[in-house]
Amino acid sequence: xxxxxxxxxxRALFIVSLIIAFSGCGGSxxxxxxxxxxxxxxxxxVCDQNISGINWPALLExxxxxxxxxxxxxGLPNNPNESLGLYYExxxxxxxxxxxxxxxxxxxxxxxLNANQEGHLDFPIGSILxxxxxxxxTSTSSAEERIAEVRLMVLRDNGWIFIPYVWDETLKDARLNxxxxxxxxxxxxxxxxxxxxxxxxxxxxxxxxxxNRTEGTLTFVPIGPKVxxxxxxxxxxxxxxxxxxxxxxxxxxxLPKDVTDLPATPSWRDETFSLQQRAKAYLDINCAYCHTDxxxxxLSGLRLEYSRTLGYNHGVCxxxxxxxxxxxxxxxxxxDISSIPLRxxxxxxxxxxxxxxxxxxxxxAILLIRQWIDSMPLRNCSSG
Numbered sequence: 078x079x080x081x082x083x084x085x086x087x088r089a090l091f092i093v094s095l096i097i098a099f100s101g102c103g104g105s106x107x108x109x110x111x112x113x114x115x116x117x118x119x120x121x122x123v124c125d126q127n128i129s130g131i132n133w134p135a136l137l138e139x140x141x142x143x144x145x146x147x148x149x150x151x152g153l154p155n156n157p158n159e160s161l162g163l164y165y166e167x168x169x170x171x172x173x174x175x176x177x178x179x180x181x182x183x184x185x186x187x188x189x190l191n192a193n194q195e196g197h198l199d200f201p202i203g204s205i206l207x208x209x210x211x212x213x214x215t216s217t218s219s220a221e222e223r224i225a226e227v228r229l230m231v232l233r234d235n236g237w238i239f240i241p242y243v244w245d246e247t248l249k250d251a252r253l254n255x256x257x258x259x260x261x262x263x264x265x266x267x268x269x270x271x272x273x274x275x276x277x278x279x280x281x282x283x284x285x286x287x288x289n290r291t292e293g294t295l296t297f298v299p300i301g302p303k304v305x306x307x308x309x310x311x312x313x314x315x316x317x318x319x320x321x322x323x324x325x326x327x328x329x330x331x332l333p334k335d336v337t338d339l340p341a342t343p344s345w346r347d348e349t350f351s352l353q354q355r356a357k358a359y360l361d362i363n364c365a366y367c368h369t370d371x372x373x374x375x376l377s378g379l380r381l382e383y384s385r386t387l388g389y390n391h392g393v394c395x396x397x398x399x400x401x402x403x404x405x406x407x408x409x410x411x412x413d414i415s416s417i418p419l420r421x422x423x424x425x426x427x428x429x430x431x432x433x434x435x436x437x438x439x440x441x442a443i444l445l446i447r448q449w450i451d452s453m454p455l456r457n458c459s460s461g
Contacts, residue, residue, distance in 0.1 A: 121146075131161055131183065136205060136231055144227055144242050144251035153249070154209045155179050155224050162207065163329065166320065167301050168309040168344050169362040172439040174275055175217050175266045176225065179209040180301065190330040192321075196304035196340040206230040206299055212275060216265035225260055226277040227251045230287075230299060237297045239283045255280040266437075273436050282433050289371045300366045305383065308341040342383045345445065356449035357383050359442050360417075363431060379406055392417060394458035402428065410455030412447030421446065 123134045124141035132148045135141050144154070152159035155177075162183035170178055184190065185203035192198055207229055211222040229240040242251035243258045257279035263272045287297040304321070311320045321339070324330040332339065343350045345359040361383035367374035368381040377398045380390045389395050392406035397416040404416045412418055420430035421443050429435070 133185065133203065137203060137233055140240050140253055140255075142253050143248075144229075147229075149181070149183065149205070149207060153224070154207070154227055154251075155211050155222070157181075160207075162205070163324075165302070165307065166309065166311055167306040167362070168342050169306060169358050171300070171362055171434065172442065173210060173434050174262065174273070174437050175213065175264070175271070176275075177211045177213070177222055179211070181205075181207040181209075182302065183207070184329070189328060190324070192304050192330060192332050192339070194333050196308075198299075198302055198304065200232050200299075202232055202234060204232045206302065208301075210277075212260070212262050213264040213266075217267075218265075224251075225275060226258075228283065230297075237287070237299070239280050239287075239297070241277070241280055241283060243277050257282065267440055271437055276436060278433060285373055286366055286431075286433055288373050290375070291371050301362075305340040305342045306362065308336055308339050309344075340384065345442070352445075352449045352452055353387070356446050357381075357385075357387075359445060363439075363442075367431070393453075394456065400428070405458045407450055407453075408456070408458050409453035410451060412450035415447075415450050418443050418446040418450065 121142070123132065123138055124143075124146040126132060126134065128134075128148060130148055132141075132146060136147055141147060144150075149161055150159050151161065154160070157164035157179060160181050162181040165180050165182060167180070182190075183205040185201060188201035188203070190198055190200060207227065209224060210226050210228070211224045213219060214221045214223055223246065224244040226244060227242040229242070230237050231240060240253065241255055241257070243254040243260075244251045254277070258277045260275040260277060261272075262275040263270070265271070284297055287300060289296050289298045308319070308321050310317050311323070312318075313323055319336050321330060321332060321336050325332050342358050342361055343354055345355045347355070350358075360381040365381040365383070366372060368377060368379045369375065370380070378390065379392055379395055379398075381392070385391045387393060393409060395406045397404050397406055397420075400416065400420070402416065402419070404414060404419070406416050408415045417430070420428060422438050423429045424436065424438065426432065
């Protein structure tokens, strides 16, 4: 009888091991579209087409092995003059380990962007957003840099998809790398020598930051190109113009009203604005993509969009839900113990905020957020 039981257990364990082996160990049960999990193509097909200019068929159908297969650039992607798309600037940038960013929009022929009354952009199918990330090589004050990665978002019929590339210096091109990569980095920032491993996020990690869940439906959305971040002054041929107004005169965008009536977020570095405006502007670009009603951190109850009124939902005496350190997101008058600047400072993966996209801390921003919180009238959050 005992021998029969042992044989039965061994047989059961063997079956379980077979199931695990053939299931791929680590497969996901979430419902993703076929496009979002499409592997690199071995039959290059449209990626190999000899097309002059942008390879629109490939962009709408495949994740090509090389960035150059799409024909988006005539040279290096960190040179805006060599882009076949529209180079654009934001009033505030997501902090990524002191990296420099070059952003481009590519619109299909005979299409335009549309902006609604609330300041949200409507992109036509086939739109491409490109972000090139370059790391300083000597110091943040030097022009010397090296391209680290190139991230593409393409709007196809079934929604936005991600195509992440890592730069190959020997090829002067970027290779498809949906699993991400680790890149050694070394340079001076704020008079300190930084030596760290820069992490190029995987496709799945990109989706975590860009997710939008509404009524149980998961979609992915761009983070940076919003009207409030695009509504700013830029230099065009030595002339200062409003970026959105310039686009409108070029037939690139259709605005619902004058730019002065559209939302705008100030630069957090611009000291002509109040401490609160600058702090909220920083949190808006670096935190609000998750800390919003439909973002990945919606359950935290913390909402950090620039338009939010300062209060409980904006972190004031809001307990730091789910964090082992406890405390309150914003303890008015106590920047030293408030969780938001503390977690901006910490570098352990389980503690830091944002959890994805940075290894080192943004010291200037931490100082700003602490000064802002210290300027608030002191309040005892623990007293209820």
